[in-house]
Amino acid sequence: MTLLGTLLRNQRARDARSAWNLPGLQGPDLLTVTSSRFEHGGTIPHEHAGKRVGGLDVSPDLTWSAPPPETTALLLAVEDLDAPILPTPAVHCLALIDPARLDVAGHLPPGALSARAPAAGVRILRSTVGRGYHGPEPLKGHGPHRYTFELFALTTEDGEALAHGGAPIDRARPRIVLSSITAPVTARGRLTGVAER
Structure with missing residues (x-):
């Protein structure tokens, strides 16, 4: 696996196409996560890494600072900004x-995204690799990977109204959900951790 990671070392998704940079998720950076x-x-401590x-x-x-009072929902996206081969960052959790x-x-609390x-109060949606939190599992030899915990404060009366990709929000692919959000983002914040093998 080290050889594969080394060969793919220069292939990274980067964050230009991360949730943070999507047009529908723009808003003031008011949350401290x-x-x-x-x-x-x-x-990121090893206990939070993937089982593999x-x-x-x-x-x-x-933990995050208080969102604006009109906030009715928070969207949390955990992404690997440095996943190789994929055109967009891998979504490790969406909730x-x-x-x-x-x-x-x-x-x-720890384990809340199981x-x-x-x-x-947590509704788990699909991620790139299934449902729930999937910890860092970067390729050996690929170098450091940045994992972002991005939190978006939304004003919406109905979680189903967040995505318009044709499938119910619980079954929609994560990129469909992230790219089709129309609810106003009143505040956002992110925390970035690093993992490497």
Whole structure:
């Protein structure tokens, strides 16, 4: 696997086509997103990596500053900005969060993005590799990968109204959901961590 990673070292999706740069997800950068497990730009602890590389595949805790009062939903996208071969970053998790149903306002505990047992107020959508949180599993020898936890504050009465790709939002591919959002983004923020093998 090291040879493959080395051969693909210069092939990366980059973030030009990430959720953060999509036209429908533009808004003021008013949210501060943090985790007790790593600092912005820091290394994501191995326990949050995927099981195929020896991690536990447990999503890290996330905390964010208060969104605007008119916020009715939060969209969380976790992307690998450096995935090789793919034309867009790989979506490692996509979820809708109802801020009124969280146990603690502005906070998700570790493991809250599990497909089998998400935290209260978390609706897990499809990602590039399935459902729920999928931790970092970069190719060995490919170099550092940046993983972004992007949070968008939305004003919408109906989660189904977020995507217009023909399929219900729970079954729609992540890129369809991300590129077809029409609900206004009132605030957004992101946290970036790094993983490498």
